[in-house]
Amino acid sequence: MKLKPVCATTRYGLILLALMGIALALIAPTVSAQTRSPGQIAEHIRATLVSIQLHEAGDPTTAQAHLNELYGEYTALAPTIGHYNTSADSAIRAGFRAAGNALATADMPGFAMARAQIWTALLNGGYGVVSGALHEGDTLTARQWLVVREFRHANRFARPNADATKAVYAAANGALSTEEALAAVNADLLxxxxxxxxxxxxxxxxxxxxxxxSRRAETAALAAGYFAILTPAYAEQRGEAAAMRAQAAFAALQEAAYRGEPIASLLAEVQDLLRGFRAAPLSPAEQVRRSGQMLRFLQLVPIEYERGVRNGQVTVDLEIREAITFHAGAMAAFSDLRDLLEQRNPDLTTTVAARFTELGNALANTGNRTEIAEPATIRSTTEALLSDLRTLLPPEWQKQTSGADFDVIRSALDQMEQAVRAGEYALAESARLEAYAIMEIGPEAKLIAFAPQYKPIIEGYFWYGQNDHKGLAYLIEQRASPAEIAATRAALDQALAEAEQALAGSNAPLAITTNAAVIVFREGLEAVLILASLMGSLKAPGQRRFRRPLWIGAGVAMLATVLTWILAQSALMAMARLGETLEAIVSLIAIAVLLLITNWFFHDVYWKDWMASFHQQKKHILGGQTGQWLGLITLGFASIYREGFETVLFLQALTLEGSITTVLAGVGIGLTLTLFVGLAVFVMQAKLPHKKMLIVTGILIGAVLLQMVGHTVNVLQVIGWLPLHPIRWLDLPYWTGFWFGLYPTWEGIGLQAAAAVFVIGSYYLAEYLQRREQQRYVIAHS
Structure with missing residues (x-):
C-alpha cells in the first residue's frame, strides 16, 4: 500500500512536539528540583557527591557533568539560603568550584575536602533558614527546612534528639511560642x-x-565545617577575636591535612581552643542525669567483666562486650561534662580522662584477645576512677536519681534482645534478670511510694504477661521469636517511660487551683477585716475624712502586691534552671511561714494583738498635728501589704507545682470571694460572722499546709535531699498523692503528722497559757 505524503500541518505539528520534548528534557532537572523538598535536594547532593568520589574518579568527564547537575539542583535552594545565611551560600558555591577544579586535576583528596565543605555548608544554611524563619514567625518554612540537618549518632545510651522537630511543630500548632521553639532548635542542633x-x-x-x-582531607574539612556552624556561639561566649583565632586554627589544620603535612601540633591547638567550650550548655537536670549515667555505668564495668573472664581466659564474650559498652557510655557522659569539670579542677579532670583511657585500653585488649587483664585489675582501676570522680563532681550531681537506673535498665534490655536475635536464650534470660534486678534495687521503691499503679504493669511485662502481651520471662522460656519479644519490649519501654515521668511528682491542676483560691480568700478576708476595723473606728464626723488616706494606702498596697508578684515571677524565671531544687527551696520557705500563721489562726492572741497594734498606730497618728495623711496612708498600706506579701510567697510555691494559668484561676476565684465579702462589709454594712469565717478558712489553710508538706517531701525525695522508705503494707491509690500530697512513705506521712501535731498542739498550748494568765489575773485582783 502506498503511503500518503505527510501534510504540512502534520509535519509542523510533529516538529512542534519534538521541540516541546527537547524543552521538557532540558528543564526537567529544574522542575524536579523545584518540586522536591529542601531535605530531598540536599540529601541527593550529598549522596551523589559520595558516588562521584567512589565510582567516577577515573571518568572526569562524567563526573564533571554530574557535578554540574548538582550545582543546578542547588540553585533551587540558593535564594532561600542566601537570604538567611550568605556565608553558607558563599561556602557552598566555593565548594562546587573547588570540586570542579579537583576533578579536572584528578585531585581526590581535594575533591573529598570540597565535598565535606559543600555538605557542612548546606547544614549551616539549613540551620540558618530554620532559625531565621522562626525568628520571623514563619513556621511553615522552618518545618520545610528542618530536615536539612544531621543527628547525633545513636547508641545504646543516646538516642537521636528530636527536640527541634517537636518544638517547630508545637510552634506551628500554637502550643509553643516561636522564642521557645527557637531555643529548643538551637539547643538540639548545636x-x-x-x-x-x-x-x-x-x-x-x-x-x-x-x-x-582522602579521608584525612575529608575529616579535617568536616571539622572545619561543623565549627563554622558553631562559630556564632563560640564568639558569643569567648569574643570575636577568639572566634577568629579558632577559625584560623581550623583552616590551618584543614590545609595541613590536605597537603599531607604533620597535623599533631595543629590538632592539639584546635583541641586546646575547644576545651571548656559547649555550644549548647547542659541544663542542671541534664548535668545530674549525665553524671548519674557515668557513675552507674562505671560501677557495672567490673561486674560485667568478672562474669566474662576466668583463669585468664574469656569465657563469655558477650559479658566483655557489655563491659566495653558500659565503659563507652560512661566515657560519652564524661565527654559531655568535661568542659564543666575542667572549670572546677583542670588537673583532676585530666587525670580522670587518662584513667578512662587506661581502662578503655585494658578492656579493648581483652576484647581482641591481645592481653587479658585480671578482673581484680579492672576493678581496682575502676574504683580509682570512681574515687577521683566523686572528688571532682559537684555534690548535687552525685544525688541518686532514677534517670540513670532507667537508662541501665534499657541497656540491659537491649542486651537481652541482642542475645535473642543470636539465639542465645540463656544469655537473654540473664540480661532480663539483670534489668529486673536494677529495677528492684533502684526505681521500684519510688514507684511503690509515688506511682504504685505502674508497678504491677512493669512486673507483668518483665515476668509472665500484662494485657495483650506475654511477659518476657515466659517468652524467653518458650524461645519465642525476636518479633514477639520485641513487641513486649516495646510495651515495657512505654510503661517505663510513663513511670519515669510520673516519678517527677505533680499535683492535680484542680487541687492547685483550689489551694490558690483558699490562700487568696483567707488572706483577703483578713485584710478586709483589718481595714473594716480601722474604718469602723473612724465614725465620728470629724474623723471620717481620715478614711480616705487609709483607702489610698490600701490601694497602693494592692499595686505593690501586683508588683511583688511580677518581681517574684521574674526571679523564679531567672532561677528556673534549678528545676526541682528551686521548687523544694521555695516550698520549704512557704511551709515555714504557713506553720507560723496557721498556729496564729486558731487562737485569739494573734488576732487581738495584731488588731491592737494597728489601732495603737492609728491613735498615735491621729494624736499628732503633722503628717497625719502620710501616716494614715502608711498604716493602710502596711495593713494590706503584709497580707499581700504572704499571699505572693505562698503562690510562688504553687506556680512551681503547676502552670501559672492554673494558679491564676485560683487567684481569680479567691479575689472574687474576697470582693463579695468586701462589698457586704463596706457597702451593705452587713454584720458577718467574722470569727467563724476566720476559723473555717484557717482550717482550710491547715489542709493546704498538709498537702504542701506532703508534696514538698515528695520533691525532696526525688532530688535526693531526703531518704525514701516506702510503707510497703500501705497501698494508697495514686490520686491521694496527686490530689492531697499523701504518699505511702514513712518520711512523708510522718512529717505531715508532725505538722498537724505542731499546729493543733500550739493551739491548745496557747489556750492553756491564756487561761493561766486569766487565772493569775483573777487571783491577783481578788
Missing part, C-alpha cells in the same frame, strides 16, 4: 553539631594514623 565536630576530630586522628590521604 549539641548535634558539636558532637559531630568531636567525632570528625577523632576520625581525623584515625585517618592520619592509617595514612588515608
Amino acid at each position: 549539641d548535634t553539631y558539636q558532637a559531630r565536630l568531636n567525632e570528625a576530630l577523632q576520625a581525623l586522628i584515625a585517618a592520619d594514623q592509617q595514612g588515608f590521604p
Whole structure:
C-alpha cells in the first residue's frame, strides 16, 4: 500500500512536539528540583557527591557533568539560603568550584575536602533558614527546612534528639511560642553539631594514623565545617577575636591535612581552643542525669567483666562486650561534662580522662584477645576512677536519681534482645534478670511510694504477661521469636517511660487551683477585716475624712502586691534552671511561714494583738498635728501589704507545682470571694460572722499546709535531699498523692503528722497559757 505524503500541518505539528520534548528534557532537572523538598535536594547532593568520589574518579568527564547537575539542583535552594545565611551560600558555591577544579586535576583528596565543605555548608544554611524563619514567625518554612540537618549518632545510651522537630511543630500548632521553639532548635542542633565536630576530630586522628590521604582531607574539612556552624556561639561566649583565632586554627589544620603535612601540633591547638567550650550548655537536670549515667555505668564495668573472664581466659564474650559498652557510655557522659569539670579542677579532670583511657585500653585488649587483664585489675582501676570522680563532681550531681537506673535498665534490655536475635536464650534470660534486678534495687521503691499503679504493669511485662502481651520471662522460656519479644519490649519501654515521668511528682491542676483560691480568700478576708476595723473606728464626723488616706494606702498596697508578684515571677524565671531544687527551696520557705500563721489562726492572741497594734498606730497618728495623711496612708498600706506579701510567697510555691494559668484561676476565684465579702462589709454594712469565717478558712489553710508538706517531701525525695522508705503494707491509690500530697512513705506521712501535731498542739498550748494568765489575773485582783 502506498503511503500518503505527510501534510504540512502534520509535519509542523510533529516538529512542534519534538521541540516541546527537547524543552521538557532540558528543564526537567529544574522542575524536579523545584518540586522536591529542601531535605530531598540536599540529601541527593550529598549522596551523589559520595558516588562521584567512589565510582567516577577515573571518568572526569562524567563526573564533571554530574557535578554540574548538582550545582543546578542547588540553585533551587540558593535564594532561600542566601537570604538567611550568605556565608553558607558563599561556602557552598566555593565548594562546587573547588570540586570542579579537583576533578579536572584528578585531585581526590581535594575533591573529598570540597565535598565535606559543600555538605557542612548546606547544614549551616539549613540551620540558618530554620532559625531565621522562626525568628520571623514563619513556621511553615522552618518545618520545610528542618530536615536539612544531621543527628547525633545513636547508641545504646543516646538516642537521636528530636527536640527541634517537636518544638517547630508545637510552634506551628500554637502550643509553643516561636522564642521557645527557637531555643529548643538551637539547643538540639548545636549539641548535634558539636558532637559531630568531636567525632570528625577523632576520625581525623584515625585517618592520619592509617595514612588515608582522602579521608584525612575529608575529616579535617568536616571539622572545619561543623565549627563554622558553631562559630556564632563560640564568639558569643569567648569574643570575636577568639572566634577568629579558632577559625584560623581550623583552616590551618584543614590545609595541613590536605597537603599531607604533620597535623599533631595543629590538632592539639584546635583541641586546646575547644576545651571548656559547649555550644549548647547542659541544663542542671541534664548535668545530674549525665553524671548519674557515668557513675552507674562505671560501677557495672567490673561486674560485667568478672562474669566474662576466668583463669585468664574469656569465657563469655558477650559479658566483655557489655563491659566495653558500659565503659563507652560512661566515657560519652564524661565527654559531655568535661568542659564543666575542667572549670572546677583542670588537673583532676585530666587525670580522670587518662584513667578512662587506661581502662578503655585494658578492656579493648581483652576484647581482641591481645592481653587479658585480671578482673581484680579492672576493678581496682575502676574504683580509682570512681574515687577521683566523686572528688571532682559537684555534690548535687552525685544525688541518686532514677534517670540513670532507667537508662541501665534499657541497656540491659537491649542486651537481652541482642542475645535473642543470636539465639542465645540463656544469655537473654540473664540480661532480663539483670534489668529486673536494677529495677528492684533502684526505681521500684519510688514507684511503690509515688506511682504504685505502674508497678504491677512493669512486673507483668518483665515476668509472665500484662494485657495483650506475654511477659518476657515466659517468652524467653518458650524461645519465642525476636518479633514477639520485641513487641513486649516495646510495651515495657512505654510503661517505663510513663513511670519515669510520673516519678517527677505533680499535683492535680484542680487541687492547685483550689489551694490558690483558699490562700487568696483567707488572706483577703483578713485584710478586709483589718481595714473594716480601722474604718469602723473612724465614725465620728470629724474623723471620717481620715478614711480616705487609709483607702489610698490600701490601694497602693494592692499595686505593690501586683508588683511583688511580677518581681517574684521574674526571679523564679531567672532561677528556673534549678528545676526541682528551686521548687523544694521555695516550698520549704512557704511551709515555714504557713506553720507560723496557721498556729496564729486558731487562737485569739494573734488576732487581738495584731488588731491592737494597728489601732495603737492609728491613735498615735491621729494624736499628732503633722503628717497625719502620710501616716494614715502608711498604716493602710502596711495593713494590706503584709497580707499581700504572704499571699505572693505562698503562690510562688504553687506556680512551681503547676502552670501559672492554673494558679491564676485560683487567684481569680479567691479575689472574687474576697470582693463579695468586701462589698457586704463596706457597702451593705452587713454584720458577718467574722470569727467563724476566720476559723473555717484557717482550717482550710491547715489542709493546704498538709498537702504542701506532703508534696514538698515528695520533691525532696526525688532530688535526693531526703531518704525514701516506702510503707510497703500501705497501698494508697495514686490520686491521694496527686490530689492531697499523701504518699505511702514513712518520711512523708510522718512529717505531715508532725505538722498537724505542731499546729493543733500550739493551739491548745496557747489556750492553756491564756487561761493561766486569766487565772493569775483573777487571783491577783481578788
